[in-house]
Amino acid sequence: MLQTQELQVNIGPQHPSTHGVFRMLVTVDGETVVDLKPVFGYLHRNHEQIAEANTYLQNMPYTDRLDYFNSMANNHAYAMAVERLAGIEVPERAEYIRVLMVELTRILNHASAVGFMINDMGAWQTPLAFGMREREKILDLFEMASGARLMCNYFRFGGVARDLPPEFIPNLRELLVALPAYIDELERLLRDNEILLQRAVGIGILPREVALSYGVTGPVLRGSGIPYDVRKAEPYSVYDRFDFDIPIGKVGDVYDRFLVRIEEMRQSKRIIEQVLEQLPDAKGGHINPKARQNVRPPVGDAYARIESPKGELGFYLVSDGSGKPYRYKVRAPSFINLTPLADMCRGYKVADIVVILGSIDIVMGEVDR
């Protein structure tokens, strides 16, 4: 009789594929995962308390640092929350620009998320390098508009920091030529790849029945087959003006999440094309009203959520009538999507943990806040 012995292995916090300083206390039986406990907080900086000590506008650059891949999406959610709290109207053109930026962010995030996931499977950087190439182009666009690549700090209450520069749209149109080629190529490279299928199909299944009860959102939820997308479920900004589809998975495994992300890139591209069509007709209004520097919302609370590339990103704000938020709470998608990690990994092999983690697509800046 072979007596197997349970072994506790620490994966992380210093580990090549934990996407930052994240630790998983894994109990393994041979190579099979028996239990897993996520441990985090290594990057915790009490973002919420910092925010409560700052004025509303001062928090805008801090939201960039939550999910540093998607600073535009973070900005959007925060700006929406403050606008709801203070009752600020946003000019139409600014809304279009916001949607444009957030959809670009989604493409950027999914390109790198897919790349990182394949990297965790052991592909030597190649899909990641291709994703990064497209990401760099999008970051160039961000830089043109906002002046920074990652920490864009582009959105303002009631608008955006400044209008799009003249060279932005031509460059974006060029990029839109490259994007389908990139996505098709990625599919050709990976979709039928037998090794990827072996590693992804049937791994990390989050069944449809339990996905909702775990509170996961974003591609993880949709990969499990639940068509929940805040953009459709509760359309904010001008999302009700665009045609786009919601891709959902069938089984809820790593492969489904991978395919959902790829399809979402296509849909985002579709939205961007529609934005480009409608943008010239959008009514103006002052895109960056400088008067909004000192927002003093009335007493009350507001919650705004958007479909960030990683899931539902919400900001809950309570105002006590002063220039600083009384309470500032971030509902971080990466953080909540980690809830089912333990159950998703149980019963699979150690090598699958990193792939499952990669398919959830977390950013520790957001998880730890």
Place this chain on the structure above:
Amino acid sequence: MPEMSPAELRARLAAALPDALVDVAPLAMTPPPAHGPQPGMFHPPDPFVHPDHLVAAALFVRDTLGYALLSDIAVVDYLYAGCFELVYRFYHPSGGPGIVLRVRVPRDAPQVPSLTPHWPAANFHEREAFDLFGVEFVGHPYLRRIYMWDEFEGFPMRKDFPRQGDKYLGGDE
């Protein structure tokens, strides 16, 4: 796309769980200023639930009303009023705006029944609330600090937590 106003929700809850609802008075967030008017009282329209009936109310929202996505649990520390407010936010998987349940517990004995055994989505939310505010979720299977290290003393998001000069930051800064 189902839509439910706070008043409607209150009515449904009152019909189903008559004991669960509590009436609360408008709340002052800050002490009244020495001169000038009080900025305003905080009185959200959402139903307030008694902590003892929270689980029943949440399960009613999930199973009967169909709001199966527990999106957020936010804790607000109303230091001046001496209470914590927990804001539970639910969404319907078919879309539409969400509904909110609120629970107020006294600051000195913040105990709320845990939703986690019935609804795993609450797990990390509750652990976070415990870590940062010290709200104790009775019945949580693994109520440990999630961000701070286990030996950390105090609850950093409470309004009376020293901003500077505590034992971790060192003397005067």
Place this chain on the structure above:
Amino acid sequence: MMEPPFEIEIPRGRVIEVQRDDSRVRRGGGLLRGMAVIWKHWKESFRLNRSYSQIHGTFTIQYPEEKPRIPEAYRNMPILLYDDETGHELCTSCFQCERICPPQVIHMTQAKDPATGKPVPAVAEFIIEYDACMSCGFCAEVCPFDAIKMDHEFELSTDDHAQLTVHKAQLNRPISYYASIAPTMWAEVRESALKKLQGNIRRRPDVIGIAPHLTERIAARRAELAAQAAAPSPAAEPASPPAPSAPTEARKLTPEEKAAKLAAIRAAKAAQAGDGVTPSAEGGTPAEAPPADDKAARLAAIRAANAAKKAAATDAAPAATGEPTTPTPADDKAARLAAIRAANAAKRKQAADSVDTEEGS
């Protein structure tokens, strides 16, 4: 629990299930297709790709040789602008930026009129802690006088942490520099900014609000004038007067002379602190940006003061030989020349001294 399927009504669009296609028997075709993709990339990678619309080709930017394309809106670290013509800084120390700054790294003190002690719309000292700055650009955005702008310079690495606390002298850039890096953005605000500046200049007495190194340029001239005037004990006067006495003395002098004197003091102090070249001149940040003659003038002024001090301390002769040959300086150029000569003389003297001390020891 809810039971699937969830019916969701989607106004524009549909819910699509991804094509998994994972039950087909595969015989290695997917692997070969993947290899073909990689092969194409390898083949195409020998040509450079700078186009947004292409996905093949090498897109590396060979950084030190090849600079990245920097768009106009790019923001790195904040800088302060001053007017090329008058030398006046645009900043009026309104504290807007200090207030908005999220990490609170901007610190400034308002200039005061030494005569009356009243605040002047100009800034006396302006410090930005670059090490903690998060480059959010709020300061530039809120500045009502367009005095603070975001720089494009990103090679700021240093092995001296203290250098990242940047003072006004290093933050100053001429408007022409900013107009060269961000032409359209400057053009948008040019009119109003200059108009506001004109209004502010009128409220600034004496040389307050002039960029420090420009006051030094005047100083170089005035220092020599003063040195000439006090013939037997040359250069001692401008170099050694104690700082508190300067304002009292200044009241009696003409504004230009006072400015020169102040500058000389500052230069002398700097010279004492450093060895000939002040840290401010050493710092790479401002050195490249302004037009060359500004920089040279500043350096020369410092050297002149240095030389004068040396002469006073050890031997008057080299400085004296340098100075009488200089005609009364009429323009900056001559002053600079003279200053350089004086500096050279001082350097020679210094070299000789050091040789002496070496022999002695």
Place this chain on the structure above:
Amino acid sequence: MYDILQALINGTFGWGWPDWLIYLISSLVVVTIILVVAPLQMLFFTYYERRVIARMQDRIGPNRVGPEGIWQPIADGVKMFTKEDIVPEAADRIVHFLAPCVVVAPTILMFAVVPWGPGMTPVDLPTSLLFFFAVSSISAVGLMMAGWASNNKFSLLGAMRAVAQMVSYEIPAVLSLIAIVMIVGSLSINSIIEYQAGLLISNRDLPGIPDLGLGWFVFTPVGFVAFIAFFIAALAEGERTPFDIPEADSEIVAGYMTEYSGMKFGLFYLAQYVLNFLLCAITAILFFGGWQGPGVNWLYAQAITPTNPDGNGLFNVLAGALGVFYFLLKTYIFFFVMVWLRGAFPRLRIDQLMDFGWKFLIPLTLANLFSAAVWVAFTRWGAAEGMLITVGWSPVLRWLAAFIITLAINIGVYLWLTQVYAASQAERRRVELEELSATL
């Protein structure tokens, strides 16, 4: 080498040295050459891999140190040498120290039987092929030592994986070689190379084919399947990408190398790349004719050899140079393919790797073995061996019949196996679940 030295010293100079001295000198020279060449190959391979894979990822790769970054590996080596050598406190110091040596030594030993060109085999053993694989299996012990001595879970896991993988993939590798050995009828690498003279068809199989040194095994169905199987097994033995599980950095950090630093780490690296070189080389030798290529045999016929002592020494050099050129070209192309695979694919999981090896590769190579037997029977056997059908057939007909039959067998087996393999993958989950539901 011995022949040349013999001819040079005793023939040209007429010094009349004793044989054993010449033997000693030639051995020393050969050993020196190997010891110089092996690390050089490793240095070149690291540079080569990084450049090629960078190009595949639309990058440039190391290009700062020296022209086009050619000194990059040297710089890395210097870095490696100057780094601190850290031994974990809980490690078994002696074993920890010995492990890299045990890993490196066999890879260098394997060079002993690799022929670089015509007449350029360091040691011409009659069982050189077997020697090659026997020695390569020693490094498994070294890996085990490294993993165990580091006293680290990741290390041990990596070592276990490495050894399990090496041991299991040695079987398909050797089985695919046996097919070749059967056709050649010898275990000597040199005779395998000599067999591959000809043009598309070996001139041993079909006498009369013009000898352009292109009668490679890969052009036959048996050789092709053997080549594919062997190359896959070589990837696993050399821990190259689809099978680089022992050092899967995303899972177990660096596997057995986790606790090594400085030059000991460098030695593992050296062993790995030298092994990769050797595996590429042996693939080139066994299936692509090694140094065989147009012109080599003709040049070598004019040279000084034991059978032709009156040849011209110049032709030795010419034939050697051309042979080495062909050999290295093929080797580098195979390494390119390895890098290409690394650029394209993710890695398998350890159980999938085992599944693939045992359930697909081994049956495939076994079937190929049967094909090889058919090949031998058709091309070589006559009435004496009981092969009565082919009596009286012309060699061309025999060769054609062998080709068609083996092709049919191999394709059929491949298609059938893929079908069965895929089905078994799908079936297993269902069966396991059924078992469980039965037990619970």
Place this chain on the structure above:
Amino acid sequence: MEVVVQITFGVIAVFILVAAAMVVSVRNVIHAALWLIACFFGVGALYMLLEAEFLAVVQVLIYVGAVSVLILFAIMLTRQITGEGVRQLTNRWPVVLAIATLLFATVLAPTLINQQWNVPPAPPLGTPEPIAGPAELGRGFVNEFLIQFQVVGVLLTVALIGAIVIAYEERARRRKVLTLAEELELKRLREQTSPTVPAPVEAEPVVQESRSASER
């Protein structure tokens, strides 16, 4: 040449003996296994010295490459990998030594007695040619020693199948860690088969079951 060979032989022989002694005397089992490998290697070298290259290579391939790895695997899988082994030498080691010597002597004695030293033995008439290379070995297998070869092959196959059978039984008895999906699938299967009698575990919601497993 002779001298060199004899010196080499001496060195190798001493090495083998030392290694063998270490195998039985070192404390750590892993070290013992490593010494055993060294011993195997020495034997391989000895074969090489006797110009039995094929045998030497096979010795290395099988003993060093395969058997020793098997031993190492077995040790590492069954023992605490970090723990110091127990002392290998018991108090009764002289007895063991005596027995071993006796056994060795019985094997060696006939050879020693019958051997005519320094004279190459003349092959008796009728004995076949000595089997030298792999080709002859192979021919020997399929011609003269066909039966033996077949028997050995069958034996090995039986052993292999036996191993598989044992391992297969192991797997069925092994504790299986269920994945979330399998849990649900099982639940569904059980509901299909016995819809009327729900086990107490099943009454609880699935999510709770899984939670308790992960937060244990």
